[in-house]
Amino acid sequence: xxxxxxxxxxxxxxxxxxxxxxxxxxxxxxxxxxxxxxxxxxxxxxxxxxxxxxxxxxxxxxxxxxxxxxxxxxxxxxxxxxxxxxxxxxxxxxxxxxxxxxxxxxxxxxxxxxxxxxxxxxxxxxxxxxxxxxxxxxxxxxxxxxxxxxxxxxxxxxxxxxxxxxxxxxxxxxxxxxxxxxxxxxxxxxxxxxxxxxxxxxxxxxxxxxxxxxxxxxxxxxxxxxxxxxxxxxxxxxxxxxxxxxxxxxxxxxxxxxxxxxxxxxxxxxxxxxxxxxxxxxxxxxxxxxxxxxxxxxxxxxxxxxxxxxxxxxxxxxxxxxxxxxxxxxxxxxxxxxxxxxxxxxxxxxxxxxxxxxxxxxxxxxxxxxxxxxxxxxxxxxxxxxxxxxxxxxxxxxxxxxxxxxxxxxxxxxxxxxxxxxxxxxxxxxxxxxxxxxxxxxxxxxxxxxxxxxxxxxxxxxxxxxxxxxxxxxxxxxxxxxxxxxx
Numbered sequence: 001x002x003x004x005x006x007x008x009x010x011x012x013x014x015x016x017x018x019x020x021x022x023x024x025x026x027x028x029x030x031x032x033x034x035x036x037x038x039x040x041x042x043x044x045x046x047x048x049x050x051x052x053x054x055x056x057x058x059x060x061x062x063x064x065x066x067x068x069x070x071x072x073x074x075x076x077x078x079x080x081x082x083x084x085x086x087x088x089x090x091x092x093x094x095x096x097x098x099x100x101x102x103x104x105x106x107x108x109x110x111x112x113x114x115x116x117x118x119x120x121x122x123x124x125x126x127x128x129x130x131x132x133x134x135x136x137x138x139x140x141x142x143x144x145x146x147x148x149x150x151x152x153x154x155x156x157x158x159x160x161x162x163x164x165x166x167x168x169x170x171x172x173x174x175x176x177x178x179x180x181x182x183x184x185x186x187x188x189x190x191x192x193x194x195x196x197x198x199x200x201x202x203x204x205x206x207x208x209x210x211x212x213x214x215x216x217x218x219x220x221x222x223x224x225x226x227x228x229x230x231x232x233x234x235x236x237x238x239x240x241x242x243x244x245x246x247x248x249x250x251x252x253x254x255x256x257x258x259x260x261x262x263x264x265x266x267x268x269x270x271x272x273x274x275x276x277x278x279x280x281x282x283x284x285x286x287x288x289x290x291x292x293x294x295x296x297x298x299x300x301x302x303x304x305x306x307x308x309x310x311x312x313x314x315x316x317x318x319x320x321x322x323x324x325x326x327x328x329x330x331x332x333x334x335x336x337x338x339x340x341x342x343x344x345x346x347x348x349x350x351x352x353x354x355x356x357x358x359x360x361x362x363x364x365x366x367x368x369x370x371x372x373x374x375x376x377x378x379x380x381x382x383x384x385x386x387x388x389x390x391x392x393x394x395x396x397x398x399x400x401x402x403x404x405x406x407x408x409x410x411x412x413x414x415x416x417x418x419x420x421x422x423x424x425x426x427x428x429x430x431x432x433x434x435x436x437x438x439x440x441x442x443x444x445x446x447x448x449x450x451x452x453x454x455x456x457x458x459x460x461x462x463x464x465x466x467x468x469x470x471x472x473x474x475x476x477x478x479x480x481x482x483x484x485x486x487x
Contacts, residue, residue, distance in 0.1 A: 004290060005259050006306060006370055007261075008260040009155055017258075019226055019256070022310040026048075026051075027230050028064070029215060029233075034075040035074075036284060038280060039266045039273060043233075043300050044442065045106050046295040047305045048261075053418050060222040063223065066272070067115070068113075068114045069211065077281060100287075105293060107420075120198055121218070129144065138180040139189060140206075142190035143181055144189050146160070151246075158242070165188060173290075197457050212244055213360065214246055216248045220252075226254045226257070228257070228258050228259070229257065230257035234306075266311060268310075268312075270310055298323050298421065304455045322379070325382050325386065326379065329384075340405065340406070343401070357380075357409045361377045363390070385412065396483065444467060445463075445482050473485055473486075
């Protein structure tokens with residue numbers, strides 16, 4: 001099956017054909033670093049991290065770039081409130097971003113350009129827009145002449161007559177700004193410096209770049225004039241991504257991106273997430289409850305990425321239970337591989353050939369990154385492995401050939417890693433048996449067996465109860481044999 005993607009630009013699914021065969025240039029609009037990341041950021045970062053992983057699994061060489069906006073009114077306002085600098089605020093929350101994403105198992109991008117590191121590219125792009133008649137200076141500012149770009153509105157589907165004046169994104173519209181624009185629809189490319197604010201020299205005077213021009217310049221500097229996939233949240237379609245297209249394509253004459261992909265908004269209890277409603281949830285708040293990071297990934301990937309996602313305690317609880325099922329399957333080889341005489345020395349089990357499960361997984365996810373359908377196949381494998389584990393514990397033998405089970409486990413681990421879902425065996429041992437090794441468990445079982453032979457049932461029950469309290473269930477079988485398993 002061919003990979004197809006829903007392209008916001010054309011409003012339909014299209015076969016994926018990169019500019020250069022076998023290679024993907026992918027850009028994700030990142031965060032403005034003035035606060036801790038919230039659930040909306042979690043969804044965006046997890047979805048596009050997973051899309052990148054999937055493309056790599058499909059054999060593409062992916063160059064993935066995600067930016068940081070580190071010049072912004074919100075950053076400056078927070079710096080004033082805390083009596084510190086824009087740089088200090090940016091560095092603090094960039095570091096917090098990496099901490100949060102590491103916990104969610106989001107792989108680092110290939111590059112993280114920042115607005116402050118891209119000033120030469122920004123000024124070059126503004127200069128070229130001015131030379132081509134798409135930009136004009138006004139009182140130290142520089143504005144983009146929206147009506148000069150005939151295709152303006154092609155991404156969002158909006159028409160100029162329907163738009164509100166002053167839709168420049170991050171900047172509060174003030175009368176003085178409107179008075180110096182040639183047209184109320186025009187937006188700022190460069191803003192003249194204000195007292196007490198950071199500023200950089202430019203041909204138009206001291207100032208700082210507007211929000212939209214940053215991404216156009218960072219894409220051009222890091223990935224070239226036309227990229228394959230441009231992603232971000234659906235709230236960025238207008239005006240941010242619309243303005244990126246206008247800026248970049250006016251200069252290059254080439255499409256900025258072949259495919260525009262957007263994640264849906266995140267709601268909390270059916271309402272838009274906001275601090276004023278008291279339902280604003282940061283990633284670290286959620287994980288520190290505690291909530292298993294893998295349950296958060298699962299919760300996000302179980303939904304169609306373009307649709308709104310409603311966060312509720314019940315939804316997270318369901319995802320946590322679902323993760324336990326997958327986790328049991330992912331740990332099957334570590335728990336039972338030795339008993340089944342597998343060689344599990346490889347740190348990363350890998351299926352040497354496509355399997356029926358992996359082919360079904362690819363067919364599912366090839367349909368516009370349908371991770372939810374792909375997850376259904378993972379659950380199918382995990383539930384079967386868990387069933388076989390229960391049979392092995394209770395009966396000491398299995399119905400399915402050992403090598404067939406090993407292949408299923410390898411497939412499950414591989415496909416789960418494509419989705420960024422990983423379970424660590426040492427973590428499971430610590431959680432399940434309180435740090436007891438298998439040898440220590442066997443020793444306690446032997447002590448219990450000897451106590452039973454001596455008719456010291458009080459001691460026998462005490463050992464059983466102690467193991468049970470640490471997640472170990474004992475199963476006494478005919479012939480004096482005792483089997484055990486971790487709950």
